[in-house]
Amino acid sequence: MANNFSTVANPIRKFFFNGVKITAFILLFVLVTGCERKELGKASIQIKGSDTEVNLVQRLAEVFMEKTPDVSIAVTGGGSGTGIAALINKQTDIANSSRSMKEAEIKQAQNKGVEPVAIVFALDGLALITHESLPVDSLTIDEVAKIFKGEILNWKELRAPDLQISLYGRQSNSGTFVYFRDEVLKGDYSKYMKMMNGTAQIVEAIKQDRAGIGYVGIGYVVDSKGNVMNGIKVIKIAKNVNSPAVTPLDPENVKTGLYPISRPLFQYTNGIPAGEILKFIKFELGEKGQKIVSSGGYYPVTADYIESNRKLGILD
Amino acid sequence: MKFIKIKEKAIHFFFFLTGISAVIILAGIFLMLVFNGFRLFEDVGLSDFFFGTTWNPSAYEKSSYGILSMVVGTFMVTLGAMIIAVPLGIGAAAYIADVASPKIRETLKPIIEILAGIPSVAIGFIGIVLVGPLIAKTFGLTSGLNALNGSILLSVMALPTIITISEDAIRAVPRDYKEASYALGADRWTTLMKVTLPAAFSGIIASVMLGIGRAIGETMTVLMVTGNAIAMPHSFFNSVRTITATIAIELGEVPYGTSHYYALFAIGAVLFLISIGVNLVAEIFITRFRKAGI
Numbered sequence: 001m002a003n004n005f006s007t008v009a010n011p012i013r014k015f016f017f018n019g020v021k022i023t024a025f026i027l028l029f030v031l032v033t034g035c036e037r038k039e040l041g042k043a044s045i046q047i048k049g050s051d052t053e054v055n056l057v058q059r060l061a062e063v064f065m066e067k068t069p070d071v072s073i074a075v076t077g078g079g080s081g082t083g084i085a086a087l088i089n090k091q092t093d094i095a096n097s098s099r100s101m102k103e104a105e106i107k108q109a110q111n112k113g114v115e116p117v118a119i120v121f122a123l124d125g126l127a128l129i130t131h132e133s134l135p136v137d138s139l140t141i142d143e144v145a146k147i148f149k150g151e152i153l154n155w156k157e158l159r160a161p162d163l164q165i166s167l168y169g170r171q172s173n174s175g176t177f178v179y180f181r182d183e184v185l186k187g188d189y190s191k192y193m194k195m196m197n198g199t200a201q202i203v204e205a206i207k208q209d210r211a212g213i214g215y216v217g218i219g220y221v222v223d224s225k226g227n228v229m230n231g232i233k234v235i236k237i238a239k240n241v242n243s244p245a246v247t248p249l250d251p252e253n254v255k256t257g258l259y260p261i262s263r264p265l266f267q268y269t270n271g272i273p274a275g276e277i278l279k280f281i282k283f284e285l286g287e288k289g290q291k292i293v294s295s296g297g298y299y300p301v302t303a304d305y306i307e308s309n310r311k312l313g314i315l316d
Numbered sequence: 317m318k319f320i321k322i323k324e325k326a327i328h329f330f331f332f333l334t335g336i337s338a339v340i341i342l343a344g345i346f347l348m349l350v351f352n353g354f355r356l357f358e359d360v361g362l363s364d365f366f367f368g369t370t371w372n373p374s375a376y377e378k379s380s381y382g383i384l385s386m387v388v389g390t391f392m393v394t395l396g397a398m399i400i401a402v403p404l405g406i407g408a409a410a411y412i413a414d415v416a417s418p419k420i421r422e423t424l425k426p427i428i429e430i431l432a433g434i435p436s437v438a439i440g441f442i443g444i445v446l447v448g449p450l451i452a453k454t455f456g457l458t459s460g461l462n463a464l465n466g467s468i469l470l471s472v473m474a475l476p477t478i479i480t481i482s483e484d485a486i487r488a489v490p491r492d493y494k495e496a497s498y499a500l501g502a503d504r505w506t507t508l509m510k511v512t513l514p515a516a517f518s519g520i521i522a523s524v525m526l527g528i529g530r531a532i533g534e535t536m537t538v539l540m541v542t543g544n545a546i547a548m549p550h551s552f553f554n555s556v557r558t559i560t561a562t563i564a565i566e567l568g569e570v571p572y573g574t575s576h577y578y579a580l581f582a583i584g585a586v587l588f589l590i591s592i593g594v595n596l597v598a599e600i601f602i603t604r605f606r607k608a609g610i
Contacts, residue, residue, distance in 0.1 A: 081569025104571055166459050171544065172374050173569035181376055188376045194461055194543035194555050195565070201444070201540075208449050211458040 043276045047075045049083015049096030050175050051198050052124060052217035053265055056296045057096055063292060064283050071276050077198070080175025087268055088114055093277055095268040098124065098175030098217070115271045119309055121284045123299040125218040125248035126180065126261040128235040129203070131210040136160045138236035138245035141184060141260055147213060148180070150190025155211060167193040168202045168214030179263055180215050207231040215261075218248050219297035226297075237261060254299050264305060265298070272312060281314060346588060353582030356381070359575045365582065369548045371562065373576040381579050383586065385548040389463070389556030390590075392549060393538060394531045396467025397474055402524055404471070405478030406513070409520075412479070413486035414508055425480075432476035440540030443469045448541060457553055461543035464552040469537050474527035481526060485519020485605060486512060518605040525598030529591050535560035559587045 047057055054077035061073040080097040087095035088109045101109075101116055109116050128144060130136065136158055139147075146152045148167060156162045167190055170177040176199070181189060196202045202214040203221060213235075221229050226249065228234055236245035239260045246253045253259040273281055283289050290300040301309070309315055356365070360381045368382015408428075412421050447468055448460030489512050497507040513520070535558075543555030544565065563580055570577045 078568060085569055085571075108571060163458065171565045173565060178374075185376070188372065191370065191372075191547040192545050192555070194459070194545050195557075196544075197540055197565075204444060205459065205461060208452065209459045 042070055042072045045071065045073045045094065045277055045280060046092045047073060047094040047096060047267075048078060048086045048092040049094075050080040050098045050265070051077040051170075052080075052098045052176055052219070053096040053122075053267075056122065056219060056265075056293065056298055057267075059296060060284050060289055060292055061280070063288070064280055067283075068279070071280070073280065079171070079173035080178075081173040084268065087116065087270065088112055090114065090270070093269065094273075094281075097266045097268055098263065099179045100266060101268065116268045117270075117272055117312060119267045119269065119273075119281060119285075119312065119314065120264040120301055120305040121267055121281070121289075122265045122293045122301060123254065123262055123305075124265050125254040125259055125299065126176065126215050126263065127218045127221055127248050128213060128215055128237065128261075129206050129221060129232045130213050130235060131206060131208075132231055132233045133210050134160060134233065136235065137233075138238060140238045140241055140245075142240065144237065145185045145187070148185050148189055148193065149187050150192060163211040166209055166212045168196055168205050168209075168212055169193045170199070170202070170215075171195045171197065176215065176217065180261075183263070184261060203229065203232065217298075222249065222297045251294070251299055255302065262299070264301075273314060278314060285309060285315065346585075349581050349585040349588055352578055353585040354578075356575055356578035356582045360579070365579075371546050371557070373566070373570075373579055379575070381575070383559070383583055385546060386557055386559050386562055386583070387586070389542070389549055390532060390558040390560075390587075392463050392552070392556060393466040393470060393542065393558060394528055396463060396552060397470035397531045398524065398528060400467060401471035401474045401478055401527060405475050405523070405527065406482055406520060408475075408479045409482035409486055409523075410508060410513065413483045414512060415504075425483075428476050428479050431472070434473075436473065436534060436536040437540075439469050439473060440537040443537065443541035455553065459543070459555075461541055461555055462553050463542060463549055463556045466538045466542040466556070466558075467552065469541060470531040470534055473534060473537065474530045477530050478523045478527040481523030482516070482520045485516040485523065488519065488605075489515040516605075518601045522598045522601040522605060525594055525601065529594045529598065532587070532591055532594065533560060535564050539564055559583050563587075 047061070054075060058075045061075050065071060065073060075096075080095075080099055083092065083095035083097055084101055084105055086092040088105065090112070095116075100118065106116055128139065134155070136155065139158070143152065143158060147158075147165060148169070150167075152158065153165060154162060155165055169180070169189060172178075172195075177195075181187075194205070196205060196214075199216045199220050202216050206212045206214050218234075221232060221234060223229070228249065234247060234249060236247045237260055238245035244258075246258050248254055248259045248261070254262045267281065267284075269277060269281075284293075285301070285306075293300055306315070365381055365383060367384055368380060369384045370380045370382050371386055373379050373381060412424055416424065443465050444461075447465050451460035451462070451465055451468075452458065453460075493511050493515055494507055497511045502510070538558045539561040542558065542561070544557045544561055545555035546557055547554070549556045563584055566576070567580055570580060
């Protein structure tokens, strides 16, 4: 019985082992040539982090790659916290972050031999958006904070119809979540706030919710010509009851600081950037890069930040 | 001869290793969750953890680690899913096993199996653009991102499990039972309700338990459609946050070695125990179903 089996099996076995040999050879070939191509041809840069920045940086990377075809850049989102964690764990070359790194994070990075360097490459106005049918056009910062802290629960307290306010915010891994809480609320969010999985989802939800209010990076709600997306309204914001309510849709308001909710957008690298990474960052901060920043609904860096970038030695 | 013996032993040992690998992996996961999770209780009291209703580890003012709202949210979404999926699933299983012609059966079964293969992100997407607005419109709410939405989607995801296993159980009921029932003058409906389904009961319960297991562990879909508010839910129209969603949201950014980090392991361990419990019950019923010899 056993003999019978082996006579039958022999040719099969031979065929099988030949198959293995051939496959191994092919694999080896692919591996060797694959490595070679990667090392000799293209340098690759990994960028990870903020969802607010991901579209903008993606656009910058595309234009950069057109000019320098020997560099390939991969840009992914996931939230500022995710990007910073990746930088600390050396899983990314650049971490996009819409907030500055916390002291604990910097310490943690240093323990792992990572020296985070902050570069500001754009400014972002944070827009408060509602459904287009809501008859509220402007709010003060104080009112916004009260709404998101859950101290104002109904739109009727704000010169509007009797509707329970529904809050939309980001999840705690988002830099926007942290920035908005620390700078605008200065307190904890209402526990009834819905925590959405990304900025685009907030926009989608608000389009359908006539009692909704949410905060998003301005780049998400305007197209390249500066028109606001259909179905939503961008609320004008006043610093206090005595100052005028201004819209973030006019870049001047954000640049001069008249619009109160604007923030720097960071990119963190491990040590002062060099090589291809430096080239890319120089491109972002250069004339062409900053033009792309403006057309994406964000704002170019101001003189203060240009100066601090120059101090890092990354500007000529 | 000796060589063959050694070879036999080696092969035996190899298959023993593959056989127990699942056990080793399971024990490893559990120990890792428990050991890391337990370190949370150096900082946080047991009762604050299990009975606290506020989960806000990265708070502006004071961190809190209460999981009760999350546990309630998880069970609510799962319960809702079962209320929808159990009658639908058993009905479909009874139809396929007992009523449908062979041709219809052969068409339906693969279609139901395909339903199980739809990625959860795709189902979540449908929840956002279709089910959510529909719920809002039907019930006069402003937003459809709530527990009901999660329940509806999870019921769709649990259906294939319930239908396939229930159908097997119903088809395994011996023909004699049914024939005896018909011989006594019972019609088809009475036979199905009073004879076939009760005879397949343990198999059906097993299918429901496995369906519950599927629903409790599902992450992406609920994360996308339930709104994830941390407040304690009071009705199916409230936004809820499940255990799985919390882990998925927060694990990406949590600093290593902090209370928050250990807390995520602790809720992971809680989830693990819940799903082991559910699977254990399912296993008990499956064994009973096999022993009954039907």
